[in-house]
Amino acid sequence: MKKYHELVKPGSAEWVVLRAKYLKSRGKRPTDCFGTERNPRRAIKVAQQELAINGKKFFATTVPC
Numbered sequence: 001m002k003k004y005h006e007l008v009k010p011g012s013a014e015w016v017v018l019r020a021k022y023l024k025s026r027g028k029r030p031t032d033c034f035g036t037e038r039n040p041r042r043a044i045k046v047a048q049q050e051l052a053i054n055g056k057k058f059f060a061t062t063v064p065c
Contacts, residue, residue: 013047013054020044 008014013034020030020040034043 013050016043016047017051 008018011034016030016032016034019032023030030040030044032040032043034047037043037046
């Protein structure tokens with residue numbers, strides 16, 4: 001299986017959500033920002049909302065954060 005950084009473009013909503021899942025699985029805190037949101041927790045929520053709005057259900061539903 002390909003790594004998440006090979007599947008999606010860095011800085012995209014998918015990137016933020018998948019990177020958060022990856023870091024959390026290793027006991028680390030997510031640090032990525034998304035758009036104008038600099039707070040990592042809020043950035044993850046905003047990214048998940050954008051994925052849900054744009055209809056990308058795969059990443060929005062399979063990556064809990």
